[in-house]
Amino acid sequence: MRSVGISNLRCLANIINEAIDEIESVYAAADIPFPALDAPFNPADPAEALLQNPTVEGATLNIIAAAAQLSATVASPAVSALNASQAFHISACLRAAxxxxxxxxxxxxxxxxxxxxxxxxxxxxxxxxxxxxxxxxxxxxxxxxxxxxxxxxxxxxxxxxxxxxxxxxxxxxxERLMGTSGFVALLELTADYDMKGVAMLADTILHPKAGELGFNRAYGTTESWWDWLHRPENVYQMQRFDIAMQGTAASESMDTIHKGAGDVLVDVGGGNGHTSLAIAQKNPGLRVVVQDLEDTIKDSKIHWKANLPTHVESQMVDFQVHDFHTPQPVPNAAVFMLRHILHNWSDERAANILRHLRDAAQPTTKLVVIDRIPVSAGRVLDPGENTIPGSTRPSAPAPLLPNWGVAKPSVYYLDVTMHCMLGGVERTLEHFVEVFAKGGWKLVRVYHPEGSVNSHIVGVPAD
CATH class of the missing domain: 1.10.10.10 (Winged helix-like DNA-binding domain superfamily/Winged helix DNA-binding domain)
Structure with missing residues (x-):
């Protein structure tokens, strides 16, 4: 047992050393120094662009995962557990700053x-x-x-x-967040009401009340998160949320969604339409319908007029007030797109949303769900023969956790947030297959756009 432990330590150290060698070779070839931790981030620095190099990206994942696993192996387990229990201090202090x-x-x-x-x-x-x-x-x-x-x-x-x-x-x-990328807005809302809602997780597990989420317990309300956010006194909170959501789409690749000229893309629950706008910018012949609730659609019209006025002037975009829990009014869509929608809802509510789309779909209609897909921290020894195209993803080398552990934690954080704030869930691929089927769709393909944390999950009408 002793030799096995030492062997794992050496193995983890070797992964780190080999990854450092790979990173240094890329930067040496470019004759550029690696960015320093003590220096402010400069997005225009050529050294930052090199971080997107596939070799550097892969090596970085291995270093983060191996360093964390090495620390967890050698540290006192009691100290590690206690430090984890106090991690909320970082969130609180970051938001305050x-x-x-x-x-x-x-x-x-x-x-x-x-x-x-x-x-x-x-x-x-x-x-x-x-x-x-x-x-x-x-x-x-x-x-x-x-x-x-x-x-x-x-x-x-x-x-x-x-x-x-x-x-x-x-x-x-x-107005401090207006005109920003949305990153700071996302950070602040995460460290604000998300943290408060998640803090009630154990309370709602141990002392459950029907329909009560961590958010309800934290804020002393029976309203849903969405209803609370739309209160008149929460105008700033709503603004911060909208800005944050725009920021999450800033680097999103939409190449897998483009359709031909004359086709209709319905952006279901599209907010201000920032995602479908990015698609329309690359595909001027695509007709777009942006659907959301009345207050949000007003913002969508403003956003499109400011960022893609030609689509508005040529009437290639329609702004439609629609609640996706009710029947879908557009029967001729080439694509129904739901970005960051299904993860907000329970399986029953999500399947109901999909059923309304299925009822309005043509045989050729595609469903594109843009969400994150968590994978197990345990190794899958045999993926099976009937795998969905695109479902197989790279895994980290042993003895690292196959999903790279804390090097890729965001979807697991978000999963708990969705439960506590909305009663939603970040679904595994198998879970998506089940929900699609309940909604009348067959999951046929998965795309993982380069540089994105999201996956594009494609369905067709089930027979």
Whole structure:
């Protein structure tokens, strides 16, 4: 047993060393230094583009997974468990730093950084408390403590930069996220009401009440998350959510969804239509129908007029008020697209949504569901003969977890969030097959667009 343990340690170390060799060879060939942790993130730096190199991407996954597994192997299990139980502090402190615009203040100060007294002054927050918050984050390599109580941005903290002068952010706090990429909005909402809702997970498991989710317990409401978000007093919360959702589509590849000129794409529950707009930009002959609730459709019209006015002027896009829990009014669609819709709902509600689409479908209609697909942390020894095209995915080398563990954790975080906030679920492929069938569709193909965390799950009308 002893030799097996040491062998695994060496194996993990070898994976890390081999991955470092691969990364260094790519950067050496380009004669570019690897980005430094202490320097702010610069998206225009050629070194950042090299991180998208397939060799570097693969090596990076192996390093993160192996380093985490190596740490978990050698660390005290009690300490590891206790540290995991306190990880919520990171979320809370990260949101606090973002809400008081620390990153922008430090960006303007430069690499020498600022004392906590000066960082806290614009927001009139307690400098001692702010220093403690930033120190906890610096311990986790978010921000850099240059000298005691003097902090500066680093590679990780700087991605929270909203790209505006700090003075503007403090003068117009309700507009601080407008015009941004959406990343900071996503981070803040995740560390805000998502964290509060998930905190009630054990309470709702141990003391369940019919129809009550973690969100309901945390916020003391019987309303759904969507109804609560649409309250008049939650205008800022709704704005932040919309901006965050736009950000999640910024780098999404839509090449697998394009259809021919004259075809109709229905963006079901499309929000402001940012996803179908990206498709229409690449395929001007495609007719688009954006469907959502009344308040959201108003925003969709504004978004399309600002970003693709030619499609609006030529009446190639229609904005339709529609609740996808009711019968689908468009009978001639080439594609029904649901991006980040089904994961919000239970199997029963999801199947009902799909059934309405099936009832309106032509024999040639395609269903495209854009969602994430979690995979097991255990190895699949025999995938079987009847695998769905595109379903087989690469797995990490042993002794790493086959799904790369903490190197790819986001879908597992999101799965618990969906349960606690909406009663939804991130579905495995087998789970999708079942839900498609209940809704009258046959799952026939899966695409995994390069550079995207999402999968495109394709269905056709079932016989």
């Amino acid at each position: 973002s809400e008081v615009n620390v990153v922008e203040v430090l960006r303007e100060a430069g690499p020498a950084g600022l004392h906590a007294n000066q960082i806290a002054a614009p927001s009139k927050t307690d400098p001692l408390l702010l220093a403690r918050i930033l120190r906890l984050l610096a311990v986790h390599n978010i921000f850099r403590e240059v000298t005691p109580n003097v902090f500066a941005n680093n590679r990780i903290s700087s991605v929270l930069d909203k790209g505006k002068p700090s003075k503007v952010l403090f003068e117009s706090p309700n």
